[in-house]
Amino acid sequence: MLLLIAGHETTANMIALGALALLENPDQLALLRDMDDEKLVVSAMEELLRYLHIITHNGRRRVALEDIGIAGELIRAGEGLIMANDIGNRDPDAFPDPDRLDIRRDARHHVAFGFGVHQCLGRPLARLELQIVYSTLYRRIPTLRLATDLEQIPFKHDGSVYGDYELPVTW
Numbered sequence: 001m002l003l004l005i006a007g008h009e010t011t012a013n014m015i016a017l018g019a020l021a022l023l024e025n026p027d028q029l030a031l032l033r034d035m036d037d038e039k040l041v042v043s044a045m046e047e048l049l050r051y052l053h054i055i056t057h058n059g060r061r062r063v064a065l066e067d068i069g070i071a072g073e074l075i076r077a078g079e080g081l082i083m084a085n086d087i088g089n090r091d092p093d094a095f096p097d098p099d100r101l102d103i104r105r106d107a108r109h110h111v112a113f114g115f116g117v118h119q120c121l122g123r124p125l126a127r128l129e130l131q132i133v134y135s136t137l138y139r140r141i142p143t144l145r146l147a148t149d150l151e152q153i154p155f156k157h158d159g160s161v162y163g164d165y166e167l168p169v170t171w
C-alpha cells in the first residue's frame with residue numbers, strides 16, 4: 001500500500017504541478033523545449049522538485065539521538081523535531097533568490113525527497129518518470145497551454161501531498 005500510494009500520488013502531482021509551473025514561466029519552458037540538452041532536463045527536474053516541494057503538509061518527524069545545536073538552539077537527545085523541508089527548499093543561503101524558478105541552477109541539494117535513512121525509497125523511479133515527462137510533453141505538444149485562468153485551478157490544500165485536482169489544458 002505504501003509503495004502504491006507513495007509511488008502514484010507523488011509523481012502524478014509532480015507531473016501536473018511541474019507542467020503548470022513551466023506554463024506559468026514561459027522563458028524557462030522555452031529553454032527546456034528548445035535546447036536539446038539532457039543536462040538541462042536533469043537540472044530542470046531537480047529545480048522543479050525544489051520549487052514545488054509537494055510533500056508539504058505533515059513535516060518530517062524525527063527524534064534526536066544526541067544533543068545537537070541548530071541555529072543557536074540546543075535540542076536534547078530524546079526530544080522530537082518536525083523538519084519543515086519545504087521551507088528548507090526556499091532557504092536563500094542554500095538557493096539564492098529561492099522564489100524564482102530557474103531551471104539552470106544547481107538544485108541537487110534540495111530536500112524534496114527527505115534526508116537520511118528514511119529518504120524516499122522511490123526517488124530513482126520518480127526522477128526517471130519526471131525526466132521523461134518534462135523532456136517529452138512540450139516537444140510532442142508545443143502549443144500546450146492552460147484552458148482556464150490560474151485562479152480557477154483547484155489546488156490540494158487539504159491533502160498530505162500538494163498538487164491540483166484538475167489541470168484543464170488545450171492546444
Ligand code: HEM
Binds near residue numbers: 114119125
Ligand atoms: C516526485 C515524487 C516523490 C516525492 C517528492 C517523494 C517524496 C518523499 C518524501 C519527502 C519522503 C519522506 C522522506 C523522509 O522522511 O526523510 C518519501 C518517502 C518514501 N517514498 Fe517517496 N517521493 C516520491 C516518489 C516516490 C515513488 C515513485 C515511490 C515508490 C515507487 C516512493 C516511495 C516512498 C517510500 C516507500 C517512502 C518511505 C521510506 C522510508 O520511510 O524509509 N516515493 N518520499
